Amino acid sequence: MTPPDPMALPAPVELLQFLFGLTFVLHIGFLGLLVAALWAKAGAEWGRRPSYDPERLHRAGVLGFSMTITAGVAPLLFVQVLYGKSFYSSSIKIGFPWLAIIAYLLIGFYALYLSRFRWDKAGGPSASGKGYLILAMLMVFAIGFTYSWNHLQSLTARPWADRISHALAARRLSGYGGVAFIASAAWATWFGRLWRRDGATPSGAKWASLAGAAFVLIWALVSDFTSDGWGQNGKRLLLTSGLLSIIGFALLWARQSVTARFIPWVRWTSLVAALAGALGLVLQRESWRLHTLSANSGASVEPVRMQWGPFVMFALALVVGLLVLAWMLMQVRRPPGTSSQTY
Amino acid sequence: MVLRPVRHGAVTAGFWPGHMDYPIFDLGPFGPSTLIAVVAIIHVVIAQFAVGFGIATPWLEARALRRNDTILLDFLRRYARFLILFSFVAGAITGVGIWFVVGLISPETIALLLRQFVWGWATEWVFFIVEILSGYIYYFYWDRMDPKTHVRIGVIYGIAAWGSLLIINGILAFMLTPGDWLTTRSFWDGWLNPGVWPSLVLRTISSLALAGLFIAVVANIKPGDEVEKRRHVINEGSIFLVPLALMLPVSIWFFAVSPAPATRLVLGGAVAMTMFFMFGLVASTLIGLYAYWGLLKNRRSVHLETALLLTAIALIATGAMEYMREGMRKPYVVYGYMYANGLTQAQMQTINQSGFFATQPVIAQGINPDRLSPVERGRLIFRGQCGRCHTIDGYNAIRPLVESWTPEMIRDNTRQLQRLRGFMPPFAGTDADLEDLVAYLSTLRSAQWSATVSQREAGQ
Numbered sequence: 001m002t003p004p005d006p007m008a009l010p011a012p013v014e015l016l017q018f019l020f021g022l023t024f025v026l027h028i029g030f031l032g033l034l035v036a037a038l039w040a041k042a043g044a045e046w047g048r049r050p051s052y053d054p055e056r057l058h059r060a061g062v063l064g065f066s067m068t069i070t071a072g073v074a075p076l077l078f079v080q081v082l083y084g085k086s087f088y089s090s091s092i093k094i095g096f097p098w099l100a101i102i103a104y105l106l107i108g109f110y111a112l113y114l115s116r117f118r119w120d121k122a123g124g125p126s127a128s129g130k131g132y133l134i135l136a137m138l139m140v141f142a143i144g145f146t147y148s149w150n151h152l153q154s155l156t157a158r159p160w161a162d163r164i165s166h167a168l169a170a171r172r173l174s175g176y177g178g179v180a181f182i183a184s185a186a187w188a189t190w191f192g193r194l195w196r197r198d199g200a201t202p203s204g205a206k207w208a209s210l211a212g213a214a215f216v217l218i219w220a221l222v223s224d225f226t227s228d229g230w231g232q233n234g235k236r237l238l239l240t241s242g243l244l245s246i247i248g249f250a251l252l253w254a255r256q257s258v259t260a261r262f263i264p265w266v267r268w269t270s271l272v273a274a275l276a277g278a279l280g281l282v283l284q285r286e287s288w289r290l291h292t293l294s295a296n297s298g299a300s301v302e303p304v305r306m307q308w309g310p311f312v313m314f315a316l317a318l319v320v321g322l323l324v325l326a327w328m329l330m331q332v333r334r335p336p337g338t339s340s341q342t343y
Numbered sequence: 344m345v346l347r348p349v350r351h352g353a354v355t356a357g358f359w360p361g362h363m364d365y366p367i368f369d370l371g372p373f374g375p376s377t378l379i380a381v382v383a384i385i386h387v388v389i390a391q392f393a394v395g396f397g398i399a400t401p402w403l404e405a406r407a408l409r410r411n412d413t414i415l416l417d418f419l420r421r422y423a424r425f426l427i428l429f430s431f432v433a434g435a436i437t438g439v440g441i442w443f444v445v446g447l448i449s450p451e452t453i454a455l456l457l458r459q460f461v462w463g464w465a466t467e468w469v470f471f472i473v474e475i476l477s478g479y480i481y482y483f484y485w486d487r488m489d490p491k492t493h494v495r496i497g498v499i500y501g502i503a504a505w506g507s508l509l510i511i512n513g514i515l516a517f518m519l520t521p522g523d524w525l526t527t528r529s530f531w532d533g534w535l536n537p538g539v540w541p542s543l544v545l546r547t548i549s550s551l552a553l554a555g556l557f558i559a560v561v562a563n564i565k566p567g568d569e570v571e572k573r574r575h576v577i578n579e580g581s582i583f584l585v586p587l588a589l590m591l592p593v594s595i596w597f598f599a600v601s602p603a604p605a606t607r608l609v610l611g612g613a614v615a616m617t618m619f620f621m622f623g624l625v626a627s628t629l630i631g632l633y634a635y636w637g638l639l640k641n642r643r644s645v646h647l648e649t650a651l652l653l654t655a656i657a658l659i660a661t662g663a664m665e666y667m668r669e670g671m672r673k674p675y676v677v678y679g680y681m682y683a684n685g686l687t688q689a690q691m692q693t694i695n696q697s698g699f700f701a702t703q704p705v706i707a708q709g710i711n712p713d714r715l716s717p718v719e720r721g722r723l724i725f726r727g728q729c730g731r732c733h734t735i736d737g738y739n740a741i742r743p744l745v746e747s748w749t750p751e752m753i754r755d756n757t758r759q760l761q762r763l764r765g766f767m768p769p770f771a772g773t774d775a776d777l778e779d780l781v782a783y784l785s786t787l788r789s790a791q792w793s794a795t796v797s798q799r800e801a802g803q
Binding site: 004005006007008009010011023059062066067069070071073074076077078079080084087088089091092093095098099100101102105106109110114155180208220274305307309310314317318321323325331332334 | 480
């Protein structure tokens with residue numbers, strides 16, 4: 001008897017695409033936390049009256065960095081299962097720059113820690129602290145750029161085609177970066193007051209909203225979308241995200257005259273904007289993958305051999321994991337003790 | 344420089360078109376396997392420490408709380424920082440790094456593992472998320488929540504860390520002992536393969552030992568701590584080194600379920616592997632025995648230099664064991680199914696019948712292989728079949744191996760690689776492909792040797 005094909009898809013394409021989309025949105029969400037922590041740290045380093053709590057801000061930054069990496073593992077997993085052939089080819093094609101992501105991650109992460117150490121040592125802003133922070137920001141940018149480059153490269157009809165230009169990758173990064181800024185504004189409006197001693201929403205939230213809206217709207221207007229439902233819905237979602245962010249910016253700008261009960265509207269607006277933007281990116285990317293890759297190495301033409309038992313194991317682990325996370329967060333919300341912990 | 348293949352000819356029906364339908368990542372003299380080994384060993388050490396920490400620290404914390412042991416509690420708080428700075432940064436990133444490196448060097452392997460075990464990887468990802476968040480809460484909320492809850496968070500961290508080891512260990516063990524998977528292709532047969540439990544015990548022992556050794560190091564690096572305090576902490580942590588003494592029986596168990604040819608390679612078949620294994624085994628056992636008699640029973644202490652020396656020996660032993668585990672799989676990456684060059688046994692047969700270039704589109708873009716010289720075609724065959732393990736002049740270089748050989752010797756040896764060198768895959772291709780490879784390898788001979796060989800041939 002011939003054994004079954006070991007390279008058959010382990011689940012229907014639609015399920016894998018759904019999980020990719022879900023986990024990608026999660027990844028973008030945590031990237032928003034990292035970006036928010038970075039610009040808030042910049043505010044603390046360069047601001048004239050820094051009122052941030054450095055320890056809380058630092059925790060937000062390292063948690064954002066860690067969770068962005070961890071959450072980013074899952075979409076990478078599902079992309080490789082669905083589009084491995086084009087993904088590996090494009091990774092090999094850009095070879096060393098792709099490998100350099102490991103170095104970018106290490107340097108960026110430790111630069112974040114070093115900026116915190118410098119703050120403690122100097123008792124506030126310092127030239128070297130600023131330098132480390134800029135280095136961390138550059139590394140985050142380099143990682144995003146390289147991923148964008150790989151993604152675009154993987155969409156070429158021939159996996160071994162010449163490298164696509166840096167300019168194209170940079171252009172694509174505007175959409176990704178724009179949504180990350182919008183997500184950062186959402187984090188800041190919801191939790192930013194916890195990073196400050198005065199309990200105010202960071203003023204950077206409105207600028208992040210504006211910058212994110214600008215990038216996303218430009219991206220939605222100048223980039224290509226497939227003519228199918230996915231592509232067009234992706235475009236609509238990105239436009240919605242940009243417009244909601246502008247509304248969020250306006251509300252934050254006027255927040256001095258806005259009553260306190262209006263603040264939740266600002267938060268929900270920014271949250272919906274972030275979700276719409278992330279979902280818009282997912283639809284745009286997937287529609288292009290299906291459009292471009294189906295003729296060469298698309299997953300939609302491959303045999304499927306559903307692994308029900310292992311899938312149930314994953315689903316159970318996910319439910320239990322979420323319950324455990326919820327329980328842990330409840331413990332964290334309890335009134336804190338008196339001691340503080342610093343590095 | 345990246346080779347640019349282009350599709351040429353028809354892909355044989357039933358032939359998985361993914362194989363070698365990729366550009367080739369050229370690392371030059373460094374060699375692909377070196378890169379994998381470096382990243383993997385760094386990651387394994389850090390990841391195993393994270394697992395050991397997750398088991399050791401909550402256990403020690405609960406013990407310290409029960410006995411109101413403030414010395415140990417103060418130390419553990421300091422020790423937790425080590426986890427955050429070391430494991431959560433370098434450990435997590437090198438884990439992703441292994442994935443990147445294997446994707447560049449052996450995409451067929453990672454594609455197979457991901458498709459077979461995608462729900463295992465996804466489950467591991469859930470463990471990983473819980474591990475990271477619980478680890479941060481455990482560290483950042485020390486003294487900021489009631490002690491019992493804090494210990495529970497630590498236990499959650501330990502379960503998540505060990506759970507991720509449980510998942511990944513099954514997949515790694517599968518590569519050496521796929522068992523019934525070879526006929527059923529079942530996820531469970533692959534994951535719960537014959538080697539999964541001994542491997543898990545070995546890795547758990549190693550994880551606990553690394554946590555115990557790092558306790559000894561960290562206890563020694565705080566200036567001003569009294570000798571008695573240090574001794575107390577080191578003695579408390581030494582219990583996690585004792586299981587190292589079990590390495591011999593667990594290794595016997597591991598070899599009992601491993602394929603016989605792989606076991607023979609380690610137990611004398613390949614000198615380097617035998618030496619690595621013996622070093623790992625002896626070093627681990629001795630550290631375990633020393634921990635029991637010296638630290639646990641007689642309550643002795645170790646200075647920083649000794650702690651670092653023991654840790655260095657343990658790290659080398661861990662690396663040696665990992666090297667052995669990787670090495671004993673040869674000539675396969677998935678034992679009995681996929682060779683180290685990414686070809687499955689079925690693909691080998693297809694290539695033997697149809698030829699390398701009929702099934703492998705590894706040719707420079709826009710160039711018909713029929714128009715290439717034999718040497719150029721041979722170079723492509725070398726890169727496609729041999730380049731995963733061999734460089735030209737760098738790590739595991741091919742030139743020193745063939746420069747003194749005549750073309751006849753190259754031909755004869757290549758024809759029966761699997762017989763001459765059990766850890767090498769057989770050559771795949773037709774006689775014409777073999778001649779192309781011989782033509783290419785002959786160009787690697789040094790001028791001096793070529794002249795000598797030519798003279799001899801002229802004399803004949």
